[in-house]
Amino acid sequence: MTYNLFIYIIIAAAAILAVTAGKMLTSAIMLAVASIALSLLLFNFNAPWAAVFELSVCAGLITVLFISAVSLVKKEDESLKESRGKFLLLPFLALAAFITFSVILPPWFETLSGYAKYPAGEFKVGEIIWNLRSIDLLGQVTILAAAVFVVKSVFGKRSEQ
Amino acid sequence: MTSTFSMDWLFAAIIFFIGAYCMAVSRNLIKQLIGLEIISKAALIALISAGALSGNTNLAQALIITVILVEAVIVATGLALLVKAYKVNGAIDIKKLNNMRG
Amino acid sequence: MTTELLSYSLIPLLSALAIPFLGRKNRKITEILANVTLLAGLANLAYMIFHPMNRNSGYAVFSFDGLTMSMLFTIYLVAICCVFFASVSGMVKSEKNSFYPLVMISVSAMSSMVLAKDFFTLYIFMEALAVTSFALIASEEGTLGIEGAIKYLLLTFPASALIIIGISLMLLAGGSLRFDIMSQSFSTAHFAALAFITLGFAIKAGLFPFHFWTPDAYQGAPAAVSAYLAGVVTKISGMYALVKICMAVRLFGENAHAISSSLLLAGVITLVFASIAALTQKDMKRMLAFSSISQMGYIAAGAATLNPIGILGAILHIFNHATFKTVLFLNSASIEKSVGTTDMRKMGGLEKNMPFTSWTSIIALFSTAGVPPLSGFWSKLLIIISLWITGFKFAAVVALIFSIVTLAYFMTMQKKVFFGKPKEELKEAKEASPSMLAPAVLMSLIIVFSGIFFPYVFDFLEKTL
Numbered sequence: 001m002t003y004n005l006f007i008y009i010i011i012a013a014a015a016i017l018a019v020t021a022g023k024m025l026t027s028a029i030m031l032a033v034a035s036i037a038l039s040l041l042l043f044n045f046n047a048p049w050a051a052v053f054e055l056s057v058c059a060g061l062i063t064v065l066f067i068s069a070v071s072l073v074k075k076e077d078e079s080l081k082e083s084r085g086k087f088l089l090l091p092f093l094a095l096a097a098f099i100t101f102s103v104i105l106p107p108w109f110e111t112l113s114g115y116a117k118y119p120a121g122e123f124k125v126g127e128i129i130w131n132l133r134s135i136d137l138l139g140q141v142t143i144l145a146a147a148v149f150v151v152k153s154v155f156g157k158r159s160e161q
Numbered sequence: 162m163t164s165t166f167s168m169d170w171l172f173a174a175i176i177f178f179i180g181a182y183c184m185a186v187s188r189n190l191i192k193q194l195i196g197l198e199i200i201s202k203a204a205l206i207a208l209i210s211a212g213a214l215s216g217n218t219n220l221a222q223a224l225i226i227t228v229i230l231v232e233a234v235i236v237a238t239g240l241a242l243l244v245k246a247y248k249v250n251g252a253i254d255i256k257k258l259n260n261m262r263g
Numbered sequence: 264m265t266t267e268l269l270s271y272s273l274i275p276l277l278s279a280l281a282i283p284f285l286g287r288k289n290r291k292i293t294e295i296l297a298n299v300t301l302l303a304g305l306a307n308l309a310y311m312i313f314h315p316m317n318r319n320s321g322y323a324v325f326s327f328d329g330l331t332m333s334m335l336f337t338i339y340l341v342a343i344c345c346v347f348f349a350s351v352s353g354m355v356k357s358e359k360n361s362f363y364p365l366v367m368i369s370v371s372a373m374s375s376m377v378l379a380k381d382f383f384t385l386y387i388f389m390e391a392l393a394v395t396s397f398a399l400i401a402s403e404e405g406t407l408g409i410e411g412a413i414k415y416l417l418l419t420f421p422a423s424a425l426i427i428i429g430i431s432l433m434l435l436a437g438g439s440l441r442f443d444i445m446s447q448s449f450s451t452a453h454f455a456a457l458a459f460i461t462l463g464f465a466i467k468a469g470l471f472p473f474h475f476w477t478p479d480a481y482q483g484a485p486a487a488v489s490a491y492l493a494g495v496v497t498k499i500s501g502m503y504a505l506v507k508i509c510m511a512v513r514l515f516g517e518n519a520h521a522i523s524s525s526l527l528l529a530g531v532i533t534l535v536f537a538s539i540a541a542l543t544q545k546d547m548k549r550m551l552a553f554s555s556i557s558q559m560g561y562i563a564a565g566a567a568t569l570n571p572i573g574i575l576g577a578i579l580h581i582f583n584h585a586t587f588k589t590v591l592f593l594n595s596a597s598i599e600k601s602v603g604t605t606d607m608r609k610m611g612g613l614e615k616n617m618p619f620t621s622w623t624s625i626i627a628l629f630s631t632a633g634v635p636p637l638s639g640f641w642s643k644l645l646i647i648i649s650l651w652i653t654g655f656k657f658a659a660v661v662a663l664i665f666s667i668v669t670l671a672y673f674m675t676m677q678k679k680v681f682f683g684k685p686k687e688e689l690k691e692a693k694e695a696s697p698s699m700l701a702p703a704v705l706m707s708l709i710i711v712f713s714g715i716f717f718p719y720v721f722d723f724l725e726k727t728l
Binding site: 018028146 | 167175189191192212219234238242
């Protein structure tokens with residue numbers, strides 16, 4: 001419990017830093033920190049497969065994508081200084097929201113958790129992916145194919161020019 | 162292990178709020194995409210916590226793997242569009258995109 | 264998912280993957296392959312639907328459900344019209360070997376969405392559909408398309424996060440995500456889950472406070488793509504799921520009426536707001552986009568009455584909307600090609616030069632406004648009747664009044680574009696070529712015939728729903 005709380009605080013802090021950071025590069029790195037913390041959380045929830053995916057895809061691939069995009073649009077970094085006033089508001093807003101949330105939401109969540117129902121049987125991850133939810137694999141193939149053609153269409157050469 | 166459900170969802174709500182705040186105030190498109198990522202982290206926390214509480218962690222794991230893949234594809238698409246917008250407009254400022262409201 | 268119908272989503276996907284290899288040398292092959300795949304699918308579906316033998320024989324084991332089949336038919340019909348138009352008009356400037364595969368993948372994703380039996384499957388294919396739509400919207404050079412695409416992206420992904428949160432609540436409460444199992448037991452957690460999911464899909468469907476990406480996207484995209492997006496993509500990605508939820512909520516009885524009433528309210532506000540916004544537009548495509556948003560309002564209001572008549576009306580209106588909006592967008596593309604603009608202030612008196620375009624537009628706009636006996640009249644009638652008999656009398660009156668407003672703004676459009684004195688610089692405007700007119704004429708015939716033979720259509724859907 002304490003360990004989870006510690007991880008949650010890291011994720012929230014990294015998220016706040018990513019939002020308030022002046023440089024886009026810092027934001028991207030803070031996002032990676034949040035992802036790493038989330039993958040530790042997933043390990044702690046006894047979900048090793050999901051944790052590995054989170055670590056390799058979110059903390060790895062997405063961070064690389066963000067950093068390369070940031071380096072492509074680098075000169076924007078200076079001209080796009082955020083109006084810092086808005087971000088100075090964030091801690092106060094977050095504090096107010098935290099207090100409201102911790103008063104109102106937990107009782108509601110407790111009520112919700114009372115509705116938890118156990119499923120009929122426990123399956124292994126592999127069984128679920130390959131047998132029970134095999135149609136999701138078709139979805140993954142579809143979305144990957146879509147991504148390939150999107151990148152091709154956005155960066156490809158125009159035929160009639 | 163005692164249930165940590167309400168703490169999980171409390172933090173999921175807070176993280177969702179941070180991401181939504183980022184998307185609401187930021188002018189920078191990359192910041193907006195980072196806000197999207199933070200929101201999806203909140204969704205993942207909600208998913209694994211609900212799975213753990215109802216003793217269905219493995220199903221939640223299978224769903225999370227798919228969601229992570231979708232997330233990666235969306236971010237890649239978003240960044241591709243961003244780079245194209247940068248080539249055409251010379252800017253990644255969301256304010257410069259608002260020239261045709263109405 | 265109904266595995267027996269899976270071929271409707273697998274074949275376009277395979278075709279999409281094959282196109283870049285087969286069409287590398289000869290670009291014609293790309294177009295032919297795309298057209299042939301969709302035409303074959305459409306012919307197959309039409310055979311299934313119009314041949315009652317296939318439905319009842321022991322050979323066909325799939326669950327024959329009218330909603331699924333009519334949605335599949337709509338998807339293939341609009342897709343073949345738009346792809347055919349794009350390939351004969353040559354108005355799509357982006358690379359053909361990525362444009363046609365994207366269309367095919369989105370057809371595949373939509374078919375899978377329609378066949379999906381649980382919310383998570385729906386979610387994945389919806390994301391695949393959204394990803395392809397970003398690229399299709401941005402396939403035109405210029406800033407408008409990119410702008411629409413980026414707005415869509417920034418709006419649609421938070422909506423997916425809401426849907427995921429709803430799905431996790433559903434996982435918590437029942438351990439299953441299927442539509443049918445979910446509706447057998449109901450609890451507060453299910454209510455919260457449905458509220459989250461409905462909110463997410465309402466954002467994706469472009470209901471009132473979240474509509475602002477739609478006009479930009481439709482105006483910025485190439486016209487064949489606008490017809491495709493307005494005709495099916497946004498309907499399937501948002502509205503179809505909402506109709507499905509409404510059908511599930513109906514099974515819960517009184518427990519979940521708060522959700523459906525707020526959906527109904529959002530629908531009515533959407534149709535009022537978008538009709539008023541459409542009155543003031545100067546650009547033809549943008550006016551069509553606002554009209555499309557207001558028709559979404561009708562569909563949402565009809566489905567949210569939870570009445571069988573209302574849900575049937577909503578499904579029929581999705582189909583009708585697909586037909587008439589495709590005609591109008593394709594005609595706007597023909598006009599754009601011969602006149603060079605879609606700004607209505609620069610047009611006038613095109614009727615003499617483009618008679619077919621003018622007449623198909625008149626049929627489509629009368630159908631949109633609900634003039635009998637065209638098909639749009641019947642679906643609007645069903646929606647308004649069901650609003651009236653479920654007690655939302657004020658909403659019924661508003662829906663009736665605003666269908667007159669629809670007629671008003673479309674008549675303004677028709678007058679500005681086709682009637683009146685021909686402008687000097689438009690004297691040379693030529694009618695589009697016969698092959699470019701073919702999709703619009705086909706769709707107009709479908710509008711007229713499904714209006715005249717409406718009782719048969721109604722019987723067919725009522726039996727299978």
